[in-house]
Amino acid sequence: MGKIIINDVTLRDGSHAISHRLTKEHIASYAKAADSAGIHIVDVGHGNGIGASSLQVGLSLLSDYEMLEVARNNLINSKLGVHVIPGFATIKKDLSRAFEIGVDVVRVASHCTEADTTERHISYAREKGKEVYGVLMMSHMASKEVLLEEALKMQSYGAEGIIIMDSAGAYLSNDVKDRISFLVSTLKIPIGFHSHNNLGMAIANSITALESGAKILDGSARGFGAGAGNAQLEVLVAVLEKMRYETNIDLYKVLDAAEIAEEEIIEAIPTIKSISIVSGLSGVFSGFAKHVMRVANEYKVDPRNVFFELGKRKVIAGQEDIIVEVALQLSNKQNREAE
């Protein structure tokens, strides 16, 4: 069994769960703990990556620059990674600055059908000698054939691996097996999988991905992430150890890192709240949960109806503005019916 790369998204996807309010102390102490556990890559930043601090998704407490600098100073062996979505982040404003701080790994992401927006960002990062992955988000919205076509584009731009994200936590085991094994059999570069736990499948789906040939897995301490959270990292490492996969990660130290995250950073341990189940069923981006709850409360509409309507409209990550429009529409309808 070959070596598995673990990408820790605690300090990136976790940002969604605390409305992007990570502090320097949070980043320093968790980065240090993850580094000493031997985590391979530590992702840091706003939930939607660098350049994404916005009213649309949420304003970060710290600038990307501040977050990355603290992380850089606390990582020795682990690589420092960033998530980049073209359409939010640009090369000039965001990527080149991240490189000045010394980012090692760049994960350039697009919605699962829009890989050609990543061409210049992937090439630029490769030219600068970075380790570069292409990321296909909300992958449940495309067939395996489409995912392959998009992954091939990213491969042609220079991506050294492709990460398939189940951003809505919508997959069951067969969906993962079908897609990952198809991609693994055709692509030359390694495949990774990023799960969410809306339907309680995060760890199981990660293992299915591995057994289907994936070599890179994402996880976060205590599952700290958008909505119902991600694959719980320390569980993932333990399961991999039990299955005798090689990760070179120190189990005790990754357990310690999770304790640190729980005590110092996490406000509420992710559980599968009712709203997250609806988010998973409707196939809507997990990161919408907090926004939907706030807006539904403001407009006095059922957040579950908001999610199903968003699912019907096939909204993608980054379309948070539609939440207000949908809530307004549902509230108008409610008022008309009451009259």
Added chain:
Amino acid sequence: MSVNVSDQGIDAIIKNPDYCDLVFDATSALSHRHHAQILRELDKVVIDLTPANVGHFCISAVNLDECLNYKNINMVTCGGQASIPLSYVIGQTQKEIDYIEVVSTIASRSAGPATRLNIDEYIETTERGIELFSKCKKVKAILNLNPAEPCIDMQTTIYALVKNPDLDILKKGINEMVQKIQRYVPGYSLIIPPTYENNRIVISVRVRGLGDYLPSYAGNLDIINCAAITVAEEYAKLMASR
């Protein structure tokens, strides 16, 4: 109709400079930087529909008249044509604006290879336009491509952080501006009128295309094309009157 056509791109104009009076450049930002120099040497009026950020910024509903004094007129971006007139109204009606952000979502099928390759230029040029017209120093632009079928209409949301906002005067100004834009883009409609939500102003518009030459979901293409046509028409009137 005796209209000259060619498949040679800019070379057709280099070979025969009298080919046309006015050039619409709808290639790409990278190509326009090259074309701009050639067209300047040939003394051609050019209306640039790429986010090349070279010519004088033109938002038809706001500064059309002054643009007629320039030889290279830049139509900013589709998201810019949808959001800048409203950002301009925010700038005209509100006193202390800390931040403006615009988010556009367009149908994947309406975004060609140049838009995709030039997504950074789209953001930079849109941001520069918002800053210029609203006078707000801190701005951000975001672009989403949504592949849903049937294709979605273009939707643009403007957020603003404003101290002591005056919503009444803003609503009045926005309504007037929307009507003005509707004269050349009939499918431009307000779907979230100025609303104060979560300590920010939110305004949202939808842009549906005419569906004449391009599909109706391509409102993003229609709005910038229609804006460019209004400039050309005004320019033609001006030439005819001289």
